[in-house]
Amino acid sequence: MKRVLPGATIGLLGGGQLGRMFTIAARKMGYRVHTYEPTPDSPSGQISDVEINRPYTDLDALRAFAQNVEVVTYEFENIPVTALDALEDRVMLRPGRNVLHTTQNRRREKEFLSKAGYPVAPFRVVDSAESLAAAVAELGVPCVLKTADFGYDGRGQQKIREIPDAAAAAFYWGKHGAPTGVLEKWITFEAELSAIVARTWRGESSVFPIGINTHENHILATTLVPAPLPPEVTARAAEIARAIAQSFDLVGLLAVEFFLTSDGELLVNELAPRPHNSGHFSFDACVTSQFGQQLRAVCGLPLGDSRLLSPVIMRNLLGDLWARGNPDWPALLAVPGLKLHLYGKSEPRPGRKMGHYTILAESAERAQELDRRAQKVLLG
Numbered sequence: 529m530k531r532v533l534p535g536a537t538i539g540l541l542g543g544g545q546l547g548r549m550f551t552i553a554a555r556k557m558g559y560r561v562h563t564y565e566p567t568p569d570s571p572s573g574q575i576s577d578v579e580i581n582r583p584y585t586d587l588d589a590l591r592a593f594a595q596n597v598e599v600v601t602y603e604f605e606n607i608p609v610t611a612l613d614a615l616e617d618r619v620m621l622r623p624g625r626n627v628l629h630t631t632q633n634r635r636r637e638k639e640f641l642s643k644a645g646y647p648v649a650p651f652r653v654v655d656s657a658e659s660l661a662a663a664v665a666e667l668g669v670p671c672v673l674k675t676a677d678f679g680y681d682g683r684g685q686q687k688i689r690e691i692p693d694a695a696a697a698a699f700y701w702g703k704h705g706a707p708t709g710v711l712e713k714w715i716t717f718e719a720e721l722s723a724i725v726a727r728t729w730r731g732e733s734s735v736f737p738i739g740i741n742t743h744e745n746h747i748l749a750t751t752l753v754p755a756p757l758p759p760e761v762t763a764r765a766a767e768i769a770r771a772i773a774q775s776f777d778l779v780g781l782l783a784v785e786f787f788l789t790s791d792g793e794l795l796v797n798e799l800a801p802r803p804h805n806s807g808h809f810s811f812d813a814c815v816t817s818q819f820g821q822q823l824r825a826v827c828g829l830p831l832g833d834s835r836l837l838s839p840v841i842m843r844n845l846l847g848d849l850w851a852r853g854n855p856d857w858p859a860l861l862a863v864p865g866l867k868l869h870l871y872g873k874s875e876p877r878p879g880r881k882m883g884h885y886t887i888l889a890e891s892a893e894r895a896q897e898l899d900r901r902a903q904k905v906l907l908g
């Protein structure tokens with residue numbers, strides 16, 4: 529049975545904001561959602577029909593979860609594959625185990641991409657202070673060391689500006705206790721962009737309008753759409769995203785992050801087989817959002833129209849903004865065209881994604897201008 533129709537129950541692994549927005553999309557279309565998430569009162573769990581708070585290692589709980597849902601999808605990469613194996617022979621898992629296994633580990637992801645011939649930043653796999661020193665000597669500085677497992681929002685990354693002494697390397701390995709890492713050459717890029725592609729089991733695919741991303745402290749800060757880039761660059765990004773999705777026989781969403789170099793070359797930075805922070809603009813600014821598209825793809829329905837309805841900027845709201853108490857929401861909401869999204873997280877830690885806003889305006893320039901106004905409200 530390939531199709532899951534409205535009224536059915538969907539299982540969601542992971543209870544973060546991506547799951548919350550997926551759940552909103554699913555409930556809008558009359559589906560029920562069961563969220564499986566270790567930590568109670570999760571952003572998605574808060575608004576799901578059922579929230580199951582068990583660890584991903586509890587295979588009995590996972591099997592019970594599978595029994596009550598018709599399809600399982602995920603919003604989080606770091607789910608142990610043993611959990612997926614326990615689910616896969618009981619219930620449809622979309623996207624499948626393979627794409628998650630490859631993309632949840634930076635080494636496997638990079639090796640997959642370079643073997644398949646996609647352009648990536650020069651890299652070396654390292655697993656000791658000695659191999660790190662050798663790799664730094666080969667690639668040159670600056671470069672960046674990233675853990676193979678469990679990295680996100682720049683966590684588990686260390687930039688190396690000078691040939692490191694043993695102490696810097698030892699610090700890294702000691703701090704993360706990570707046996708394997710990927711050392712990448714530092715790319716001085718013109719821009720960062722991402723392409724989010726949805727694909728169905730029939731092989732139909734659709735790419736969202738491409739945005740240009742800015743990061744602060746390695747964490748996404750803004751996405752601007754349409755990207756002020758030559759159309760051949762965005763077309764090429766879309767084509768690469770479609771090709772990667774096809775090579776995984778993906779059913780669901782895949783986000784592909786790129787660096788655009790000064791020679792106009794696109795390098796693939798990262799993959800994620802789920803909705804992506806850089807696609808949040810679509811929730812307000814496209815005919816079908818990335819969450820609505822994920823829903824359609826995993827339920828075996830026709831994909832929706834991903835057309836952009838309005839130029840838009842998206843900005844993340846990190847926990848740092850709460851340092852002096854709650855931000856001035858009424859003043860923020862007075863900014864024309866602004867839509868506020870908060871994820872229901874009670875603890876605003878620095879660097880934690882608490883919410884985002886989008887500003888829809890008649891042009892990308894105008895959206896940026898209004899964003900500066902919104903920033904003044906938030907930062908004083």
Ligand SMILES: Nc1ncnc2c1ncn2[C@@H]1O[C@H](COP(=O)(O)OP(=O)(O)O)[C@@H](O)[C@H]1O
Nearest residue numbers: 649679680681682683712713714715743746798
């Ligand atoms: N090789 C690199 N050269 C230049 N900037 C980089 C490089 N790797 C990462 N960065 C910067 O750090 C950000 C986060 O790194 P990324 O590899 O995407 O990890 P994460 O999983 O934390 O998103 C990137 O979006 C980019 O701004």
Ligand SMILES: [Mg+2]
Nearest residue numbers: 681785797798
């Ligand atoms: Mg990234």
